[in-house]
Amino acid sequence: MSTTRREFIASTGKAAIAGGLITLAENNTTDMAENKFVHHVYFWLKNPDSKEDKAKLIAGLKKLSAVKTIKWFHIGQPADTNRGVIDTSYAISWCTFFDNDADQASYQVDPIHLKFVEECSSLWTKVIVYDSVDAK
Structure with missing residues (x-):
């Protein structure tokens, strides 16, 4: 052929x-x-319609991704889905994966994380965190 x-x-x-x-x-x-430890953070912005504030938060999270114990990260925003169980009221989500809880604990006190909170906390009104580990 x-x-x-x-x-x-x-x-x-x-x-x-x-x-x-x-x-x-x-x-x-x-x-x-x-990855054994998942740290998922949801942010509600003080000015939810501000593209500038959203961009600042995203830029801050990108800098935050330099923390050495983070194995994988994802910066997200609400998907265009509409079902009763879906909460799309947040502006940005930050999902990180760590090898273990000790690595996540060190991330909490890492100077990069502390600088992120210092520089970006004025942007949000509410933060919710969901931490999870592998089910056994």
Whole structure:
């Protein structure tokens, strides 16, 4: 069977993408399985309509991600979902993963974390934290 150059490139490109997605899925699963302590923080801004305040908080969280004991982090905002059990009243969420509770405890007193609180706490009116560990 004869294939054109365009068909060959298209089929190998699809295979490469599929292979990459499988690799990404495998890597994410492995990385997530190694994390034992999850620290999830939700922030309500004093000025919820202020794009500047939101940008300042996000910038502060990006700096905060430099804490050495953080294994993985995610900065998020409410998804566009609408079900009775979903709370979308917060502005920004900060989800971090640590190897253990001792690493999370050291994060709490890390100078980078303390500087973040000092520089950004004026931006929010409310913070809720959910910490969790692996269920046994």
